[in-house]
Amino acid sequence: MRLRSTALATVAALAFLAPACTLSGGTHPDGDVPPTGPGQRGRVLAVKIDNVGPARPQTGLGAADVVYAEQVEAGLSRLMAVYATRVPPVVGPVRSARETDLELLRQFGSPTLAYSGAQSKLHPLIESAPLRALSPGKAPADAYYRGTTRPAPHNLFLRPAALKSAPSAGSLADTGFRFGPRPAGGTPKTRATVRFPAARFTFDWVEYEGRWRVSMDGRRARTTDSGEVAPATVVIQYVTVRQSRFHDRSGNNSPFSETVGSGRAQVLRDGRAYDARWDRPAPDDGTGFTTPDGEPLPFAKGQVWVVFAKA
Structure with missing residues (x-):
C-alpha cells in the first residue's frame, strides 16, 4: 500500500510540475530542490514549541519551513516547528x-524530534515510533539550556547544532506539499481566524510584504531573533479532534488530532482563499492538497503554517 500510494503520488506530482513548476524541498527563497523518489526522504528536525503567553516571543520560529499549530489540554495551543532548509x-x-505528534511526523520518514519530555504513559509510544526522540535526558549535554529571563517551564531552549540531526532540503519532497505559481480561482481574502477553546490564531494579508502576519490570542506574533512571524501560505486543515487516553497532571484530557484520513481545508496564499481537500491515506503517506476538481493545489514559496481546526 505504501509503495503503491507513493508511486502514484510521484507520477501525479511530476505531471503537475512539468514544465512550469519544480517541487521545492524547502520553503525559503534559496532556490528549488529536485524531488526525491520513494525511500529517499532525508531527515527533518521537529521541535515542540511552547505557545502560552509567558513563552512568547519565541526564538527560531521564523526559520522553520513548516509550523504546525495543534490543540492541547484545556483548549490551549502548542506549535511544532519543522526544519529542513535551514536550522x-x-x-x-x-x-x-x-x-x-507521533502520527503527524511519520510522513517525514525518520525525523528527529526535540521535546522537553512527555507523560510516563506516552513514553512507550515515543520509543516505538519511527523517529529519533531527543529530550534533555537523551540529548548531548550541551543541547538544551535554561534561560534566565523567564520562569520555568517556559525557559527551556535548544541548540539544534548539538543534536547533529543534519536536516536536508529534500526532506519535504514526499510530504505532499507542492510549491508553485498562484493557481486560477480562489476568492479575495485578507483576514482569517481559527479559534480553539482557549486559543486564537489570526492571519492578516500584507500585500506589500507578500506574507500573512500572524497574531496569537490577539497579539502580533514576533520572534526574538527574526522579527514578525510572516508565512507565505496558511493552511487551515479541518480534522477530527477527539479525546485520547492521556491526561495532564491536572486531569485535563490530551486531545488527539487525526491527521490520517481526508477532509476539507482552506489554503490562504497571495491574498486569496482556496477551498481544498486534504488526503493522507496512511501514516507513512504525505498529506496532499487538491482543488475541488482534484487538481494539486500549490503553495506559495515561503514558510507554511498548518493549523489543525476542529472539523
Missing part, C-alpha cells in the same frame, strides 16, 4: 510531546 542557532521555548 537557527537557538529554538524555543521547548515543551513536551503529544500523541498527535
Whole structure:
C-alpha cells in the first residue's frame, strides 16, 4: 500500500510540475530542490514549541519551513516547528510531546524530534515510533539550556547544532506539499481566524510584504531573533479532534488530532482563499492538497503554517 500510494503520488506530482513548476524541498527563497523518489526522504528536525503567553516571543520560529499549530489540554495551543532548509542557532521555548505528534511526523520518514519530555504513559509510544526522540535526558549535554529571563517551564531552549540531526532540503519532497505559481480561482481574502477553546490564531494579508502576519490570542506574533512571524501560505486543515487516553497532571484530557484520513481545508496564499481537500491515506503517506476538481493545489514559496481546526 505504501509503495503503491507513493508511486502514484510521484507520477501525479511530476505531471503537475512539468514544465512550469519544480517541487521545492524547502520553503525559503534559496532556490528549488529536485524531488526525491520513494525511500529517499532525508531527515527533518521537529521541535515542540511552547505557545502560552509567558513563552512568547519565541526564538527560531521564523526559520522553520513548516509550523504546525495543534490543540492541547484545556483548549490551549502548542506549535511544532519543522526544519529542513535551514536550522537557527537557538529554538524555543521547548515543551513536551503529544500523541498527535507521533502520527503527524511519520510522513517525514525518520525525523528527529526535540521535546522537553512527555507523560510516563506516552513514553512507550515515543520509543516505538519511527523517529529519533531527543529530550534533555537523551540529548548531548550541551543541547538544551535554561534561560534566565523567564520562569520555568517556559525557559527551556535548544541548540539544534548539538543534536547533529543534519536536516536536508529534500526532506519535504514526499510530504505532499507542492510549491508553485498562484493557481486560477480562489476568492479575495485578507483576514482569517481559527479559534480553539482557549486559543486564537489570526492571519492578516500584507500585500506589500507578500506574507500573512500572524497574531496569537490577539497579539502580533514576533520572534526574538527574526522579527514578525510572516508565512507565505496558511493552511487551515479541518480534522477530527477527539479525546485520547492521556491526561495532564491536572486531569485535563490530551486531545488527539487525526491527521490520517481526508477532509476539507482552506489554503490562504497571495491574498486569496482556496477551498481544498486534504488526503493522507496512511501514516507513512504525505498529506496532499487538491482543488475541488482534484487538481494539486500549490503553495506559495515561503514558510507554511498548518493549523489543525476542529472539523
